Amino acid sequence: MRHAERHRSHRIGWLRAAVLGANDGLISTSSLIVGVAAADAPIRSVLLAGLAGLVAGALSMAAGEYVSVSSQSDTERADTEKERNELKSQPAAELQELAGIYEQRGLSPSLALEVARELTALDPLSAHLRDELGIFESTRARPLLAALASAGSFCVGAAAPMAVAAFWAAGNLPLVIAATSLVLLAVLGGISARLGGAAIARGALRVLAWGALAMAMTAGIGKLFGTVGI
Template identity: 65%
Template sequence: MARRRYHPETHHSHRTGWLRAAVLGANDGIVSTASLLLGVAAADAGRDALMIAGVAALVAGAMSMAAGEYVSVSSQADTEAADLRRERAELDAHPIHEHQELAAIYIQRGLSPTLANQVARQLMAHDALGAHARDELGITQTLSARPVQAALTSAAAFAVGAALPLTAAALAPAPLLLPMVSVTSLVVLTALGALGARAGGAPMAHAALRVAFWGALAMALTAGIGRLFGAAL
């Protein structure tokens, strides 16, 4: 009888932290900067004013993304740390109750009471806090909050994303500035949506269309407002 070969499975949950920050940062960089450029250009501003506005948007947006991600993820990290301190104190004060609590979780997941107690006992002997953090609190090393990583990833991704429409605006002839910035941004947004979906193991077509639709809507609205106020002034 031939031996069945083992094929390791590929999962993508370990990428959740940096992938979310990178995709969000790049998407915001492209959409916000392209929209701003289109709005300013539609108001008949000169190229110098356009480029100053674009560079300011890149720097301000990258810093805003970094600060926002750091504060948000730090709050998550503080909550996780507080939960772990509380769980450590419970383990020290009431080890029997904590064993019963962990075993009850495994019983709810389908194990028999005997096996659940055995599993809980062995896991707590190996790493009691880790077992409770993972199975009771839902905190794992893979998905735990990393504020600095999220901040740096978001800032870098935003800057890279914002640089694309800014470069298109700098290189485009004046009569073609609006269409070149729009098309370049939409193409990159579509590719970004597909790439992010592939990295996360999700369907690419739906993600690409979703990102392109909202990006096009944001750029169209901003360009319309710029045209309206430019005509009024």
């Protein structure tokens, strides 16, 4: 019977971008709304500020992720092309280099050379990318996917405080937004920790702390500098 194992490394690219986007969308938009609402601004101004923050934040996250991951992708592409050329121009040296890598990992010289020959016969480029450069297909940089995941999750995170601000009419809006956002942050932190194989409580607490700090600071700024009817 085949032994089945579940690993999480294939999630690294999109999971990091999605979690970062959702956290940023929730924290930044709720903090913005709390700050404007704490200044006793009319609800129209609160919603307009939140919407502007949502659009600007989502586009900023997408652009940042795309540029950042594109740089990683460019590096991987350049290394791949360099390795391909070296395999064509000096295959014997590359074979010895691969065997040396396996020796350093504990194989005997003869077995290391045999393994290197077998893998070179199968797919020399993949063997060198994986074992020499640490480039795996499952973790390759995907700029567009990272940008879309980041922007989409930012909008999802920002939608919650926007919805509360739009439909809450019983007063104490800053407090309600803060409480709702902190609960959602704890849930999001726990889910992301669970997906990544980390402790759920630790994942929840680390986003709660930063979210609470951000909202407390913007609420203080709104109270300190705000005026009615901004």
